[in-house]
Amino acid sequence: MHSGSNDAIFDQYRSLIYKAIDSGDFTAIETLFNHNLSTVDLAHLLESTPSKTRILLWSFISEDNQGDVLTHLNDDIQQALLGKMSAEEIVETIQNIESDDLADMLQHISPDVSDRVLQLLPIQERAQVEGLLAYPEDTAGGLMNTDLIMVRADVNVETVLRYLRKLSLPESLDRVWVTDRNLNYQGSLAITQLLTNRPDELVSNIMSSDIKGIDAYADEEEVAQVFERHDLVSAPVINAEGILIGRITIDDVVDVIRENADHNMLSMAGLDEEGDIFAPVVKSSRERAVWLGINMATAFIAAAVMSRFETSIAQIVALAVLSPVVASMGGIAGSQTLTLIIRGMATGHITRGNLRWMLLRELGVGLLNGGLWALVIGAITVGWYHSVSLALVIAAAILVNICLAVLSGTLLPFVLKSANIDPALSGSVILTTLTDVFGFLTFLGLATAFLL
Amino acid sequence: MHSGSNDAIFDQYRSLIYKAIDSGDFTAIETLFNHNLSTVDLAHLLESTPSKTRILLWSFISEDNQGDVLTHLNDDIQQALLGKMSAEEIVETIQNIESDDLADMLQHISPDVSDRVLQLLPIQERAQVEGLLAYPEDTAGGLMNTDLIMVRADVNVETVLRYLRKLSLPESLDRVWVTDRNLNYQGSLAITQLLTNRPDELVSNIMSSDIKGIDAYADEEEVAQVFERHDLVSAPVINAEGILIGRITIDDVVDVIRENADHNMLSMAGLDEEGDIFAPVVKSSRERAVWLGINMATAFIAAAVMSRFETSIAQIVALAVLSPVVASMGGIAGSQTLTLIIRGMATGHITRGNLRWMLLRELGVGLLNGGLWALVIGAITVGWYHSVSLALVIAAAILVNICLAVLSGTLLPFVLKSANIDPALSGSVILTTLTDVFGFLTFLGLATAFLL
Numbered sequence: 090m091h092s093g094s095n096d097a098i099f100d101q102y103r104s105l106i107y108k109a110i111d112s113g114d115f116t117a118i119e120t121l122f123n124h125n126l127s128t129v130d131l132a133h134l135l136e137s138t139p140s141k142t143r144i145l146l147w148s149f150i151s152e153d154n155q156g157d158v159l160t161h162l163n164d165d166i167q168q169a170l171l172g173k174m175s176a177e178e179i180v181e182t183i184q185n186i187e188s189d190d191l192a193d194m195l196q197h198i199s200p201d202v203s204d205r206v207l208q209l210l211p212i213q214e215r216a217q218v219e220g221l222l223a224y225p226e227d228t229a230g231g232l233m234n235t236d237l238i239m240v241r242a243d244v245n246v247e248t249v250l251r252y253l254r255k256l257s258l259p260e261s262l263d264r265v266w267v268t269d270r271n272l273n274y275q276g277s278l279a280i281t282q283l284l285t286n287r288p289d290e291l292v293s294n295i296m297s298s299d300i301k302g303i304d305a306y307a308d309e310e311e312v313a314q315v316f317e318r319h320d321l322v323s324a325p326v327i328n329a330e331g332i333l334i335g336r337i338t339i340d341d342v343v344d345v346i347r348e349n350a351d352h353n354m355l356s357m358a359g360l361d362e363e364g365d366i367f368a369p370v371v372k373s374s375r376e377r378a379v380w381l382g383i384n385m386a387t388a389f390i391a392a393a394v395m396s397r398f399e400t401s402i403a404q405i406v407a408l409a410v411l412s413p414v415v416a417s418m419g420g421i422a423g424s425q426t427l428t429l430i431i432r433g434m435a436t437g438h439i440t441r442g443n444l445r446w447m448l449l450r451e452l453g454v455g456l457l458n459g460g461l462w463a464l465v466i467g468a469i470t471v472g473w474y475h476s477v478s479l480a481l482v483i484a485a486a487i488l489v490n491i492c493l494a495v496l497s498g499t500l501l502p503f504v505l506k507s508a509n510i511d512p513a514l515s516g517s518v519i520l521t522t523l524t525d526v527f528g529f530l531t532f533l534g535l536a537t538a539f540l541l
Numbered sequence: 542m543h544s545g546s547n548d549a550i551f552d553q554y555r556s557l558i559y560k561a562i563d564s565g566d567f568t569a570i571e572t573l574f575n576h577n578l579s580t581v582d583l584a585h586l587l588e589s590t591p592s593k594t595r596i597l598l599w600s601f602i603s604e605d606n607q608g609d610v611l612t613h614l615n616d617d618i619q620q621a622l623l624g625k626m627s628a629e630e631i632v633e634t635i636q637n638i639e640s641d642d643l644a645d646m647l648q649h650i651s652p653d654v655s656d657r658v659l660q661l662l663p664i665q666e667r668a669q670v671e672g673l674l675a676y677p678e679d680t681a682g683g684l685m686n687t688d689l690i691m692v693r694a695d696v697n698v699e700t701v702l703r704y705l706r707k708l709s710l711p712e713s714l715d716r717v718w719v720t721d722r723n724l725n726y727q728g729s730l731a732i733t734q735l736l737t738n739r740p741d742e743l744v745s746n747i748m749s750s751d752i753k754g755i756d757a758y759a760d761e762e763e764v765a766q767v768f769e770r771h772d773l774v775s776a777p778v779i780n781a782e783g784i785l786i787g788r789i790t791i792d793d794v795v796d797v798i799r800e801n802a803d804h805n806m807l808s809m810a811g812l813d814e815e816g817d818i819f820a821p822v823v824k825s826s827r828e829r830a831v832w833l834g835i836n837m838a839t840a841f842i843a844a845a846v847m848s849r850f851e852t853s854i855a856q857i858v859a860l861a862v863l864s865p866v867v868a869s870m871g872g873i874a875g876s877q878t879l880t881l882i883i884r885g886m887a888t889g890h891i892t893r894g895n896l897r898w899m900l901l902r903e904l905g906v907g908l909l910n911g912g913l914w915a916l917v918i919g920a921i922t923v924g925w926y927h928s929v930s931l932a933l934v935i936a937a938a939i940l941v942n943i944c945l946a947v948l949s950g951t952l953l954p955f956v957l958k959s960a961n962i963d964p965a966l967s968g969s970v971i972l973t974t975l976t977d978v979f980g981f982l983t984f985l986g987l988a989t990a991f992l993l
Contacts, residue, residue: 250736358877374913385870385918395865408861413843425812429812432807
C-alpha cells in the first residue's frame with residue numbers, strides 16, 4: 090500500500106488544483122508545478138487526474154520538464170498527449186530523453202508521426218533509436234540502453250580511470266564492460282575494483298566473467314529472472330554474434346516486474362495493464378464491454394445446460410436453489426489450482442517435467458476437500474430440505490465437480506500455453522465455464538436419474 | 542514467463558535426479574549438486590520438488606552451500622528445513638549469511654531455537670541481528686542491512702579512497718553515506734564521483750542530498766515506491782532521531798515487489814504467497830479448505846435469497862435458468878471495478894480525494910455497459926423464451942445489478958481498508974456475495990411483482 094502520508098499530500102495538491110481551476114486563477118498551479126513537484130510527482134498527479142483536466146494541467150508543465158514527465162507516464166496517457174502534438178513539437182519536448190525511452194515512445198504513436206520525428210532527430214541519435222526499434226518492446230533489445238562504457242582487457246586500471254574521467258558518468262554506474270577489439274563481450278569490471286586496485290593492475294586480472302551476456306531477443310521476463318537470481322544492477326546485451334550492443338539497468342527491470350505483475354492481476358478481470366484508470370466513461374466502458382460479453386456467452390452456455398433439466402427443476406424447485414452452490418464450489422476450487430499453476434509456471438517451478446506429480450497431488454487435494462465439503466453441504470441440505478436422497482445427490486455432485494475442477498485447473502494453463510494463449514487472461518473464464526457446466530450436469534443429471 | 546530453454550534444462554536435471562533416486566545410485570546427484578548448479582539453481586530445484594524428495598536432496602548439498610541455498614528458499618520451505626535442525630546445526634549452516642537474511646530466518650523458527658541460535662552467535666553479530674529483529678519484517682528496518690560505509694562531509698576524496706581501500710567492498714556498492722560526528726544522516730556520495738573528482742576535493746562539495754533518509758518504520762511498499770520513483774540502487778535508513786542505522790539495496794526491494802504482486806494475485810484465490818506449491822496433499826488441502834468454506838457460506842447466503850422465491854420459480858422455471866446469468870454479469874462488472882480500485886489504491890492514484898469522481902465515473906460505466914448488456918440479454922431472452930415481459934424483467938435486473946456492482950466495487954476497498962482488512966484478500970468474495978444477492982433479489986423480485 091502507498092503510504093498514507095504521501096496520499097494525503099497528493100490529496101492536498103489535488104484540492105488546490107481543483108480550487109484553482111474552479112476559480113480560473115491558475116497561478117497556484119504554476120507555482121506548484123514549477124517549484125514544489127518533481128517530474129515523477131507531476132507524472133503521478135497527471136495519472137491520477139480525469140482526462141479532461143489532465144490536458145489542462147499538462148500545459149502548465151514547463152517545456153524543459155515535459156519530456157521527463159512523459160517518460161514516467163503510462164503508455165495510454167503518453168500516447169494521448171503525444172497524439173495531440175506535431176512531430177516538431179514532439180522533437181522539441183523529447184530533447185533530454187534517453188534513447189531507450191524514446192524508442193518506447195515512438196512505438197506507441199502513429200507511424201507517420203514517428204517517421205517524421207526520426208527524420209528531425211540529430212543523425213547519431215536517430216541511428217541509435219532506429220537500432221533499438223529493431224527489437225520488440227518486450228525483449229532484452231527493447232529494454233536496453235545503448236550508452237555503453239567499454240574497456241579492453243589488456244589495459245590497466247590507470248588507463249581505465251583516465252578514460253572514465255573524460256566521460257560524464259551516470260551516478261548509478263556499477264560496472265563497465267570488457268570487450269575485445271571486435272567488441273565481443275568478454276566480462277565486466279566493477280567500479281569498486283577500480284577504487285581498490287593498484288593503478289598498474291591489468292583489467293584482465295580483476296574483471297569478472299560471472300555475468301553472462303543476455304541475448305537481445307530474450308524475453309523480458311527471462312531478463313527479470315536473471316537480474317533477480319543474480320542480484321544484478323546492470324547486465325550486458327549481446328547480439329547473435331556475441332557483440333556487445335547495449336546494457337539493461339535494474340530500474341527498467343523493476344518496471345518489467347511491476348508491469349507483468351499488474352498484467353497478471355488485471356488480465357484476470359479482462360483489463361489492460363497500460364489502461365488509464367481515469368479515462369472517460371465511454372472509453373472505459375468500451376474496454377470492459379468485451380469481457381462482459383465473453384462472460385455473458387459463457388453464462389448462457391451454463392444456462393443452456395441447466396435448461397435441459399427444466400422438467401426436473403419444475404418438480405423439485407430445490408434443485409434451482411442448490412445448483413449455483415455446486416457450480417460455485419467447483420469454480421473456487423478450480424481457480425485456486427489455476428492460480429497456483431499459473432504462478433508456478435511463471436516462476437519456473439512447474440514444468441511438463443513435474444506436471445504428472447502435480448496432477449496427482451491436485452487430485453488428492455480435490456478428493457480430500459471435495460469429500461469434506463460434500464459431507465458439510467450434504468448435512469446442510471438434510472437440515473434444510475429434510476431429504477437424505479437430495480443430500481446424497483448434492484454430496485456426490487460436489488465431490489465430482491471439485492475433482493474435475495482441480496484437474497481442469499492443472500491442465501488448462503498447459504493447454505492454453507501450447508496454443509500460445511495467455512493463461513492469466515483467458516484461464517479463469519474458461520475454467521468457470523467448465524466448472525459451471527460440470528456442476529449443473531453432475532448435480533441436475535444425478536438428480537434426474539435418482540430423484541425423479 | 543520463464544524461458545523455455547531454462548525450463549528444459551531444469552526438466553533434464555529433474556529426470557536425472559529421479560532416475561538416481563529410483564536406482565539408489567546417488568553419485569549423479571552429488572556431481573550435479575557440487576559442480577553444475579549454483580546455490581540459486583539449487584534453491585530453485587528444491588522449491589520445485591515434492592516435499593519428501595526435497596529432504597533427501599537437501600542432504601546432498603554441501604554444508605558450505607546450505608546457508609546460501611537457505612536464503613534463496615521461500616519462507617515455508619526454509620522453515621521446514623530449519624525445523625529439523627538443532628540450534629547448533631543451524632549456527633553451523635548460517636555462518637556466511639548476511640545479518641538481514643539471518644534476522645528474517647530467525648523470525649520464522651520457534652522462539653526457543655532462535656534464542657538458542659542467538660546465544661551461539663559471535664557477540665557482535667548477535668547484537669546486529671538483535672537490532673534488526675526489533676523491526677517488523679515488512680518495514681524499512683526489517684529490510685535493511687547494517688553493514689554501512691560512512692564518511693564525513695569535511696574530508697576529501699583522497700581520504701575516502703584511502704579508507705575504502707582498507708575495506709572489502711561489495712561489488713554492487715553504488716554510494717557511501719555521509720554523516721556528521723553523531724552519525725546523523727546528511728547525504729550520499731556516489732562511487733563514480735570518487736573516480737572523476739580530484740583527490741583534494743571535499744566530500745561536502747560533491748555529495749548529493751537528493752536521497753532522503755527512509756524512516757525505519759516505513760512500510761516496505763512505501764520503500765519500494767521510493768526506489769521506483771527515484772530509480773535508486775541503494776537508500777539509507779534512519780531512526781526517529783535522524784541517525785543512519787542501515788541501508789536497503791535494490792535486490793531486496795525487487796523481492797518485495799515480487800512478493801507483494803504474488804500476494805495480490807494469490808490472495809484473490811485465498812492462497813498464501815509464501816506457501817509451498819509442492820507441499821503434501823493434506824497440508825495443501827487444509828490451507829485451501831478455509832477459503833472453500835467461506836465461499837460455501839456465501840453461496841448458501843445467495844441460495845437462501847433464491848429460496849425465498851421458490852413459488853415463483855415453480856411457476857416459471859425459466860427464472861431458475863436465467864438467475865445465474867443475472868448474478869454472474871454483476872459479478873464480472875463488479876470485479877473489474879474492484880480490481881481497478883485495489884490497484885489504483887496500491888499505486889496511490891486513487892485516494893479519498895478523488896473517490897467521488899471515481900464513483901461518478903464508475904456509475905457512468907455501469908449505466909452504459911448495464912444498458913448495453915440489458916438490451917442484448919433481453920433480446921436473447923425474447924428469442925429463447927418468446928416472452929417480452931420476461932425479457933423486460935431480466936433487462937431491468939441486469940441494468941440494476943451491474944450499476945450496484947460497480948458502485949460496490951468502488952466503495953468496498955475503501956470500507957475494508959478503513960476496517961484494516963486487506964481488500965485483495967476478502968474483497969472479491971464479499972463482492973460476489975453482494976452481486977449474487979442483488980442479482981437474485983432484483984431479478985426474482987421483479988419477476989414475482991410483474992410476471993405472476
